Amino acid sequence: MTSCLLSVLFVLPLVSSIMAAVEHAGCKIRITDKGLEMLKLETQKFVEEELSNISMPEMKGEEGRFQYTISDIKIRELNLxxxxxxxxxxxxxxxxxxxxxxSLTFYRQILYWFFYDTGNINASADGVNINTALNLIRDDDGRLKINNITCEARINKMRAEFSGTLGRVYDFLASILTTGMRFLLNKKICPALDHAALVHVNGMLETIPVRTEVDSYIGIDYSLIDDPVVTSRSLDMHFRGMFFELANQNDSLVNYAVDPIIREYDRMVYLALSEFFFDSGMYSYYKAGLFQTDIVNDKMSKDLEMLLRTTYFGTIMMLNPAIVEAPISLQLAVNSPPKTTIKTSGATVVMTAIVKVILLPPGLSPVQLSSMTMVFKVKLFSSFRFKIFSNLSALESLALIPLQAPLKTMLQMSVVPLINSKSLVQHLNCSECVCVCVCVCVCVCVCGFIVIGANLHFSKGLREMITGSNVTESDTNAI
Structure with a gap:
């Protein structure tokens, strides 16, 4: 029994340390094999463009009485x-x-005894096989990166057609020239693809920020927390998905939310957002002071002002009849970070706020007429309900019943649009996402997280995205 107890005491700290080291993702993205079909077309275009730009060295040699020089070698067409x-x-x-x-073309210069001949040669490489494997990892900054590339290229045969006065005479040289050309082309394909992946594509990925400003109050951290998880059917990327206050970037929530799980494969792309994703955003806005407002003067409707004055007329007369005409203010401040709850029925944000009714007599100190606690629930993009009660007495809570309707209207016009506009999904967009258009989208709420599935298409090619990122980077450096 004692040994068993000692074993438990030894194992518990180890388990606790392991659990503490595991960081749950606030956001997950899955690319399925259906999404690869779209990426395949863009990858094929990109590879064709890269191979078309291969530069080949000049070839010189002798064969018996023949001396030849092959130059200006160009790839005319790729048929992948x-x-x-x-x-x-x-x-x-x-x-x-x-x-x-x-298909290639190059320029020949051939000297045979005293005969000198020039002309173009059309050649074709058949049976071209290229196998390339990309190893994807998370870099030190949390970006997606191509760690290394394994490439194997092979050309089965090559043919050349001569033109010019002595074209038929030189046909026997074709085997010599095509053997050299096939060797050179084999040696050039993989380095070109290596450079394209490790330099061009990685260069584009490095321009994607992993921490960026959302607005003038908060920012978002969507860095990868571990290497991509690749299976035979999908590629899953786990992002931190955490918002933070710009004024105090080290003050952030700890992620205790349920780790999102994506089980579907029917759409091209899936996005999963946990409760932590929304809570960290609401927390950041709360710390930035956005969830408080002061409704006074022109901000307050005449009907609400009249209702407040009528409700608290007796209180004002008992305090000081001389200030009965003083401006009246309604101050609302959320007193704790909002909490998001996601269930199969939808996503709900619960907020608790203190509402104070204050009289503002000119030249005198403000006079607090009442203090109320308001608890309200906002179903994201949908309904809204709340309850209000006095902090002073149950009797005053009954007197506040007439205020519920105008306060609800006021909150629907001010607070609810604020929450929905800050509901954070839109802030996942980065500058590179303008290249992707959503065709079909479906959203499902699961206990603890939301899963959004979509079918996409590119509005820009991979080459345009790389060129655009290089232009952006050079402009930034110039500034």
Missing amino acids: THVDLQFIPDIGLMFDVQNSSI
């Missing part, structure tokens, strides 16, 4: 007919090209 993009479990992505072809 059998292309596949798929997930590699625990590694990343594989881009595979099989049985494709490449």
Whole structure:
């Protein structure tokens, strides 16, 4: 019994430390194999553009009495007919090209005895096979990064067609030239793709901020908290998904919320947002002082002012009849961070606020007529309900019943739009997301988190995104 107890005492701190080290994601994104179909087309275009820009060195040589120089080698066309993009479990992505072809043209200069001939050569590489594997990781700053690339390229055969006066005579040189060309092309394909992935694509990924301002009050941290999780059907990315106050960026909530779980594969992309995602946003706005307002003078409707004066007329007369005409103010301040609850029925934000009715006599100190506690629930993008009671007595709570209708109207016009406009989903957008359009979207509430599934298409190609990111980066450096 004693040994068992000692074992438990030894294991408990270890388990506690492991649990403390595990950080739940506030936001998760899943790209499914259906999403890869869209990415495959963009990847194919990008690879074709990269291979089209391959620069080939000049070739010189001798064969018997023949001396030749091959220059101005250009790739005219790529026909990537059998292309596949798929997930590699625990590694990343594989881009595979099989049985494709490449058309080239180059300029020849041939000297045979005293005959000198020049002309163009059209060549084609057939049976082009390229297999590329990308290892995806999280870098030190929390960005997605291509860690390394494994590439294998092979060209089965190459043909050349000569033109010019002595074109037919030189046909026997074709095997020599095409062998050299095939060797050079084989050696150039993988370095070109390596450079494209590790320099161009990683360069674009480095321009994506992982901490950015949402507005003048709060910012968001959507850095990756671990390496992407890759299975045969999907790629899952776990983001911190945490908002913070710009004035005090180290003051943030601890994530004790349920870790979002995405079980679906039917859509191209899934986005899961936990209660922590919304709570951290509400907490940041609360700390920034946005959930408080002072309704006075022109901000207060005449009907509400008349109702307040009628309700507290007796109190004012007992205090000082001389200040009965003084301006009246309604101060509302949320006294604790709002709490989000997500259930299958929807997402609800619960807030508690102190409402004070204050008289503002000119030249005198403000006079507090009443203090009330208001608890209200806002169903995001939907309904709103609240209750109000006096902090002084149950009798005054009964007297406040006539105030409920105008206060509810006032809150629906002021607080509810504030919460919905700050409901934070829109603030996931980064500058690069303008390249993606949502075609079909479905939202499902699960206990503790929301899952949004969507089908997408690109409004910009990968090349345009890389070019745009380079322009943005150079403009920033110039500033």
